Amino acid sequence: MTKQADVVVIGGGITGAAILYELAKYNLRAVLVEQEPELAAGTTKANSAILHAGFDAPTGSMKARMNVEGNAMYHELKDELDLEIEWTGSFVAAVDDEEMSVLQELLERGQANGVPGLEIWDGDKVREKEPNLSKDIKGALWAPTAGICWPFGMALAFAENAVINGAEVLRECQVTGITVENGAVKAVETDQGTIETKYVINAAGVHADDVSRMAGDDSFTITPRRGEYILFDKTAQKDLVYSPIFPTPTKMGKGILVCATTHGNVFVGPNAHDLDGSEKDDTAVTIPGMNEILEKARKLVPNIPAGAAITEFAGVRAVSSTGDFIIGHSEKTKGLFQAAGIQSPGLTSAPAIAKAIVGEIVAETGAAQKEDYKKGRPAQPCFRTLSDDDKKALIAKDAAYGRVICRCETITEGEIIDAIRRPVGARTVDGVKRRTRAGMGRCQGGFCGPRVTQILARELNIPVTEVRKEMRKSYMFYDKETQSGGKA
Ligand SMILES: Cc1cc2nc3c(=O)[nH]c(=O)nc-3n(C[C@H](O)[C@H](O)[C@H](O)COP(=O)(O)OP(=O)(O)OC[C@H]3O[C@@H](n4cnc5c(N)ncnc54)[C@H](O)[C@@H]3O)c2cc1C
Structure with missing residues (x-):
């Protein structure tokens, strides 16, 4: 196969799919390539599925900006694409005075990031809303704009709308090289053939550093950080929690939480363990990992129904060497755009990341909006x-x-x-x-x-x-x- 495209998106997770959705609004021949038979086969299928409010990331970081913007964008997207989202709000729970002062820091950072409605509640008020929470919890940060979602369905919805609007999705198509001439992208090489293009968007998740290197940009690396989970049968623990319940964060992440899914199950996790760079796709679960997450989750909600576990799974975070999302034009290679280091809050940020990158490409190409652009996608029977x-x-x-x-x-x-x-x-x-x-x-x-x-x-x-x-x-x-x- 030799094909021509205006833009090639590498990676069919939530980031690549949201980018394709945004590209398909313009007169651009957009092609997304994904190495697996299904989209959302990487990190997008295994995470906490929370649309974060946006108080975690440092003020002024790309993560903070994209989180708050993306969270707000999902309100319209939910209606347009029939996305499975519930605006549940979220709690960060504190058990002692030291943790209560962390809540105050999160509140102030959240306000500086532009997160609306943040409040610190005392333990009794939190338990009125979440009666299964531990009596040891002294207080919690309430973030009303957080929600829970179904990430696979969201990635698919973005891609379905894009395909309806003329974009192409090539699955089982692995990128093996990128041809660069005189410092500019010329083509993407895949195991299905060559795609000639001037623009490449790298949304390859934990492999984004490998893909970037193919195009001559080695300015960052990605460390895989695995997080394990346990999912419980929905009949065993109905209404255990309504909103996601986080502990206070650590430097490794947001901590082990207790949360419901949009389908009515409860899950606990994730822990956070860095993997060797050669183990980027290692989503094995471990016995120590299961014990660790159960023990920590019980500090928030003591009556976790461990006997009703129906499956365990793990996802791998793409932790960038810059400590932030890497978004925008490569400083080394013309025509290469990065959507790399997209660890949490990547699901929440995806629509905002897509808008930022596609905005740059549209400004550069002068592409006009499609006159016959179609909103939405076919209804799914249930x-x-x-x-x-x-x-x-x-x-x-x-x-x-x-x-x-x-x-x-x-x-x-x-x-x-x-x-x-x-x-x-x-x-x-x-x-x-x-x-x-x-x-x-x-x-x-x-x-x-x-x-x-x-x-x-x-x-x-x-x-x-x-x-x-x-x-x-x-x-x-x-x-x-x-x-x-x-x-x-
Ligand atoms: C434990 C955990 C919990 C998280 N919780 C949350 C949360 O609650 N809220 C939130 O907002 N975010 C959360 N995140 C982050 C979120 O899941 C990710 O930011 C997001 O899924 C990343 O999507 P992506 O499309 O960038 O990457 P991916 O979903 O990994 O997609 C990348 C795709 O690229 C493909 N690919 C790679 N190399 C090639 C190649 N050479 N050729 C073709 N295709 C290729 C892969 O097969 C893959 O499908 C969490 C992440 C983890 C791991």
């Missing part, structure tokens, strides 16, 4: 939330909505087929899971996994031995004849 009459009507129109595939979450074959056929459709079992919730319940796909695999094989017109769980080589079945998973 069978379990319909009234009985609407369910009957949907089944009468399409019998696939009458066949329940995931019993834990009541997900029908119709919803799974829709997930596969959407503008950036599911290609893997986890892609179906994250679009529909099939496999996210108590049995974690034990019952529906094989049936989802069959539906994927049929819809994608591939043998079942080629269906993957999530990543490029994660085949669901071992093929005795070829002695391998999938194609030999």
Whole structure:
């Protein structure tokens, strides 16, 4: 393949997807390349899913500015793209006088960063709202503008709208090199061929330093910092907490929190451990890690239902050597834009980062806004939330909505087929899971996994031995004849 593009975005996490969404508003040929079969396959799929208010980052930093701007932008985006967001507010809890003085510092920093509505509450007032909080908590910082979200769905929504507006998403397309001539970007080399372009946006997450080096800019490095989590069955601990509950922060991060998901589960985590630079994609969970997060979470909420854990997972933060987000034009290579070092609050900041970078490219190219730009994206069916009459009507129109595939979450074959056929459709079992919730319940796909695999094989017109769980080589079945998973 040799292709021409005006702008190539490298990386299909929330940052790359938000950038593609912003680019697609203009008369620019925009292509996003992602090495895995699904978007949001990196850090975007494994994090605390909180839209932070913006009091953590130092005043004047890129992180602080992008956080506050991004948080505000999500209000409109939620309505336009039908994003799963709940504006729950958040608490930072303090257990002694020293921690109470940290709350005061956070409040003042937040006010300087432009965060509205911050208040310090005493312990009794906090427990009126969050009755399961420890009696040891003396007070908390209340941030009403924080929220919880579904990051995979948000990244997908950005990409779906971009594709509807003519942008292109190339999946299973790994960038292997960037051609630079006379100090300027000329082309992106991938394992699917060459894309000729003058502009590259590096949104490659923990690999952003590797990608930047490909284009001759070695001005920063990324250290991977892993955070582990435990997720609990939603029937076991209903209403344990309403808002995210943080401890006071440490120099490694915001600390181990207790939080609900937009789907009604509770989770605890993340811890923070730096990895060796060669272990950037190591999302293993460990027994010491599980013990650490349970012990710390119980200091905030004593009755964590440890026996109702349904899964454990980890995400890797992209910690930059500059200590801040690296956003904007490279100082070394013409045409290279960085969206690098996007650790927390990266989910919250994504729309603001996208606006800043695309604004620079539009100013440089003079690209005009598309006259036929379309807002929104196709509605996603959700069978379990319909009234009985609407369910009957949907089944009468399409019998696939009458066949329940995931019993834990009541997900029908119709919803799974829709997930596969959407503008950036599911290609893997986890892609179906994250679009529909099939496999996210108590049995974690034990019952529906094989049936989802069959539906994927049929819809994608591939043998079942080629269906993957999530990543490029994660085949669901071992093929005795070829002695391998999938194609030999
Ligand atoms: C433990 C933890 C908790 C967090 N909690 C929060 C939170 O509550 N709120 C918040 O706002 N933020 C949070 N964050 C931060 C947030 O998750 C990240 O900032 C965000 O997901 C980063 O998105 P990204 O698109 O930059 O990177 P990623 O999601 O990692 O995407 C990068 C993509 O680039 C692709 N890629 C890499 N190299 C190549 C290549 N050579 N060719 C093609 N593709 C390539 C990868 O496959 C990947 O899909 C948390 C992060 C962690 C780890």
